[in-house]
Amino acid sequence: MxxxxxxxxxxxxxxLDKPATDKYLNAFGVNHEDPELISVMYSYEKGLMTTVQFMEYFYITYAIGKEDLLTAWNSILLxxxxxxxxxxxxxxxxxxxxxxxxxxxxxxxxxxxxxxxxxxxxxxxxxxxxxxxxxxxxxxxxxxxxxxxxxxxxxxxxxxxxxxxxxxxxxxxxxxxxxxxxxxxxxxxxxxxxxxx
CATH class of the missing domain: 3.40.50.1000 (HAD superfamily/HAD-like)
Known part of the structure; x- marks a missing residue:
């Protein structure tokens, strides 16, 4: 019972529009199969890094600014x-x-x-x-x-x-x-x- x-x-x-974030980030040369990127995403999802740290990673690694990342990241949400x-x-x-x-x-x-x-x-x-x-x-x-x-x-x-x-x-x-x-x-x-x- x-x-x-x-x-x-x-x-x-x-x-959700699950492919949306990947499509958006593709324009910035983001490799979604990169083990380091996957590890960073999982760490953020687990709350093991702050939003500021997460944004810094994308800025340093892919030169993606805060507003572009916010748009890309939240594009999955309908x-x-x-x-x-x-x-x-x-x-x-x-x-x-x-x-x-x-x-x-x-x-x-x-x-x-x-x-x-x-x-x-x-x-x-x-x-x-x-x-x-x-x-x-x-x-x-x-x-x-x-x-x-x-x-x-x-x-x-x-x-x-x-x-x-x-x-x-x-x-x-x-x-x-x-x-x-x-x-x-x-x-x-x-x-x-x-x-x-």
């Missing part, structure tokens, strides 16, 4: 459909499940979302969840097992009583390995509002 639901954020609630906010508000109000959000989200992205949505809407969304876990605040990232173990342990969640909803197969694979039920949602073909438990 499902008692807990852990939701991802991007392409579950907020729509709209937040109102029907999804209504869905999570209604699910939260029903008190049927303990609800959690678990997202690989960095400081620049969450700052853009708060500004784009407005703090009131952002807080309405955030308040639907018992806990709101962002990778840069807890220093873990999916699909590593430690981020799932952290959430399960901190909230005394039984994996077999927990559903994890994410659009990335590597993330749902880890959750499934740990004993959770999973929904590997396909963006554009499926919508979280059609959740069936």
């Amino acid at each position: 499902i008692k807990n639901i852990i939701f991802d954020f991007g392409d579950i609630f907020i729509n 709209d937040f459909p109102a029907h999804r906010l209504r869905f999570i508000q209604e699910l939260s109000a029903s008190k049927k499940y303990r609800l959690f959000l678990l997202s690989n989200t960095n400081d620049m992205h969450i700052s853009w979302i708060q500004k784009d949505w407005g703090i009131e809407v952002f807080e309405q969304f955030k308040n639907c969840f018992e806990k709101f876990y962002l990778s840069h605040q807890i220093h873990f990232r999916k699909p590593d097992e430690d981020i799932f173990n952290y959430v399960l342990s901190e909230n005394d969640l039984v994996p077999e009583e927990t559903l994890f909803v994410d659009d990335v197969s590597a993330n749902t694979a880890t959750a499934k390995k740990l004993g959770m039920h999973v929904w590997n949602l396909v963006p554009g073909k499926e919508d979280v509002v059609n959740l069936k438990i």
Whole structure:
């Protein structure tokens, strides 16, 4: 019996244009397969480096200025459909499940979302969840097992009583390995509002 639901954020609630940032940075000669760049991005996503340090890296390495980086970095973020906010508000109000959000989200992205949505809407969304876990605040990232173990342990969640909803197969694979039920949602073909438990 499902008692807990852990939701991802991007392409579950907020729509994403995943290739957008790479396309934008290509013009600056950024090699997205560079191991150093990948390491820097993961460090930033885990909150192990500040936004200032992250921006300095791109300026020193690729001569990308602050405004260009902000535009490129946040170009992945699209709209937040109102029907999804209504869905999570209604699910939260029903008190049927303990609800959690678990997202690989960095400081620049969450700052853009708060500004784009407005703090009131952002807080309405955030308040639907018992806990709101962002990778840069807890220093873990999916699909590593430690981020799932952290959430399960901190909230005394039984994996077999927990559903994890994410659009990335590597993330749902880890959750499934740990004993959770999973929904590997396909963006554009499926919508979280059609959740069936």
